[in-house]
Amino acid sequence: MVPALEAIERLREGNRRFVDNISNGKTLASAGRPMALSKAQSPFAIILGCSDSRVPAEIVFDQGLGDLFVIRVAGNIVAPSQVASIEFAASRFGTRLVVVLGHSECGAVLATIEELQRPIAQQSRNLAAIVDRIRPSVEELLRTDMAKDLAVLTHHAVRSNVGVSVDHLRHGSQLLEQAIARDGLLVVGAEYSLETGIVDFFDGVPAA
Numbered sequence: 001m002v003p004a005l006e007a008i009e010r011l012r013e014g015n016r017r018f019v020d021n022i023s024n025g026k027t028l029a030s031a032g033r034p035m036a037l038s039k040a041q042s043p044f045a046i047i048l049g050c051s052d053s054r055v056p057a058e059i060v061f062d063q064g065l066g067d068l069f070v071i072r073v074a075g076n077i078v079a080p081s082q083v084a085s086i087e088f089a090a091s092r093f094g095t096r097l098v099v100v101l102g103h104s105e106c107g108a109v110l111a112t113i114e115e116l117q118r119p120i121a122q123q124s125r126n127l128a129a130i131v132d133r134i135r136p137s138v139e140e141l142l143r144t145d146m147a148k149d150l151a152v153l154t155h156h157a158v159r160s161n162v163g164v165s166v167d168h169l170r171h172g173s174q175l176l177e178q179a180i181a182r183d184g185l186l187v188v189g190a191e192y193s194l195e196t197g198i199v200d201f202f203d204g205v206p207a208a
């Protein structure tokens with residue numbers, strides 16, 4: 001079992017390798033050995049990320065097979081199936097770190113901003129299930145001066161939306177609450193920059 005803070009450090013190191021590699025044109029992560037993992041897994045971190053094709057967790061953290069338990073959904077929202085997936089990994093594998101990984105220019109957040117500014121009557125009910133979960137983060141910001149500047153609004157909405165998911169995971173599951181209280185499970189929020197490739201852990205990381 002890898003303690004939460006050590007897991008964060010591994011992810012930070014991996015992200016530094018990733019950023020270094022893309023700037024040097026080197027090849028990325030070793031995939032690991034599939035055969036060695038055929039009977040068991042012990043991922044050291046659980047990542048709830050966005051489905052965006054530009055933010056695959058294994059690549060941006062330069063990790064191989066068996067390292068990360070990844071859940072991806074547009075807008076890195078938390079619905080019951082995401083909570084259940086995280087409960088499963090935390091209890092089955094003893095994984096101690098959960099990272100909600102949002103990213104700059106998130107299409108799901110932008111779609112929510114658009115929807116709030118110009119509601120579309122014919123929106124798919126399924127899409128609405130995602131937008132409705134992001135909506136509270138955006139609505140609050142729309143009442144501030146940020147509403148005047150789409151770039152600023154989007155930046156803050158992305159982080160606020162990560163915060164809502166983090167909060168939901170910390171308080172929306174008895175199993176996870178117990179793991180936090182008893183077993184040192186840590187739920188943190190981070191943002192990946194599409195421009196720089198850098199992941200900023202901005203929510204819930206205890207100071208060293």
Ligand SMILES: [Zn+2]
Nearest residue numbers: 050052106107
């Ligand atoms: Zn996204």
